[in-house]
Amino acid sequence: MKKALLVVNPSAGGEKAQEFQEAALKKLESYFDEVEVKETQKGGDARDFATAAAKEKIDSVFVMGGDGTVNEGISGLAEQDYRPKFGFFPLGTVNDLARALNMPIDPQEAIDKLDFEQTKSLDIGKINNHYFMNVIAIGSIPEAVRDVSVEEKTKFGKMAYLISGLKKIAQNENYEFELDVDGEHISVTSTTLLVGLTNSIGGHENFLPDAKVDDGLLHLVYLKDTNMLESFQAVPGLAKGVTDSNQSIGYRTFTKAHIALKNARSLGTNVDGDEGDDLPVDVTILPSHLTVYSGK
Numbered sequence: 001m002k003k004a005l006l007v008v009n010p011s012a013g014g015e016k017a018q019e020f021q022e023a024a025l026k027k028l029e030s031y032f033d034e035v036e037v038k039e040t041q042k043g044g045d046a047r048d049f050a051t052a053a054a055k056e057k058i059d060s061v062f063v064m065g066g067d068g069t070v071n072e073g074i075s076g077l078a079e080q081d082y083r084p085k086f087g088f089f090p091l092g093t094v095n096d097l098a099r100a101l102n103m104p105i106d107p108q109e110a111i112d113k114l115d116f117e118q119t120k121s122l123d124i125g126k127i128n129n130h131y132f133m134n135v136i137a138i139g140s141i142p143e144a145v146r147d148v149s150v151e152e153k154t155k156f157g158k159m160a161y162l163i164s165g166l167k168k169i170a171q172n173e174n175y176e177f178e179l180d181v182d183g184e185h186i187s188v189t190s191t192t193l194l195v196g197l198t199n200s201i202g203g204h205e206n207f208l209p210d211a212k213v214d215d216g217l218l219h220l221v222y223l224k225d226t227n228m229l230e231s232f233q234a235v236p237g238l239a240k241g242v243t244d245s246n247q248s249i250g251y252r253t254f255t256k257a258h259i260a261l262k263n264a265r266s267l268g269t270n271v272d273g274d275e276g277d278d279l280p281v282d283v284t285i286l287p288s289h290l291t292v293y294s295g296k
Contacts, residue, residue, distance in 0.1 A: 003036070004036070005035075006021075008021050008064045012091040024089055027114055043072075050075075050076025055082075070097055074290065075130065075131040078131045079286070083290055085292070118294055120291070121214040123287050125285055127271060136276065137192070137193075137194050138177075138259065138267065139191050139192040140192045173191060174191045176188075179258065189226055191231055192222065193221070193259070195259075198212075214287075219251070221249065222250045234249055237249045261279050266279075269281060
């Protein structure tokens with residue numbers, strides 16, 4: 001008997017989850033013998049529900065919500081002895097993982113086009129003892145993301161992050177990073193450092209055009225900016241997509257890194273859009289760790 005769990009964040013998507021829950025349940029019931037529905041009430045619920053489902057060894061876990069809810073679902077399955085197949089219905093502002101998997105970002109379309117025979121292997125990133133599916137941002141960008149209000153996200157969508165990021169970069173507060181990347185030591189002075197898993201970051205699907213959801217690699221990007229002019233010279237290169245290092249942007253792939261600051265300053269990270277651990281952090285990849293329902 002095939003059993004699935006549907007985890008719903010009722011406050012996601014401007015509280016539109018309830019509109020799509022019935023349609024998602026009907027779709028899942030067309031394939032699975034039993035579907036259990038659980039609604040989240042607080043942060044961490046989706047993670048805990050997914051972990052319990054893994055221990056129960058059910059066939060599949062689906063979540064309905066924004067990127068934070070999707071991250072929790074994945075985190076709940078990561079490194080479990082048995083990992084159910086994972087699926088999701090996107091209700092977020094950005095929906096990067098859906099874009100990377102060629103899934104519709106419209107919730108109803110995602111439900112309608114879900115193909116239970118269409119799956120892919122999915123790499124998962126690990127930062128200290130936490131997990132990520134898309135990106136770690138350190139420096140000006142995470143501070144800009146934190147400063148974006150709900151009203152700005154509603155009004156401008158994913159552009160709200162870009163607008164805030166440009167304002168923050170203009171202040172040109174750079175940091176001296178010390179990195180040990182796959183055994184090689186690198187010193188970097190930059191306003192912004194990113195570790196990406198997929199091609200889509202911040203809703204820009206060509207940000208890392210060479211990144212695949214199952215390539216077994218993490219993608220390091222940093223701006224080579226010690227002043228405001230260098231910052232604004234580097235930004236257009238990000239918009240065009242990063243495939244190699246140049247005079248404005250540093251880029252390389254890796255599987256394991258330690259990221260720290262040269263001095264004793266405190267600096268936080270942003271992990272999949274939410275607040276993460278302060279530096280120093282250890283980052284690694286869990287290759288082809290989950291089987292995920294995907295677009296074609």
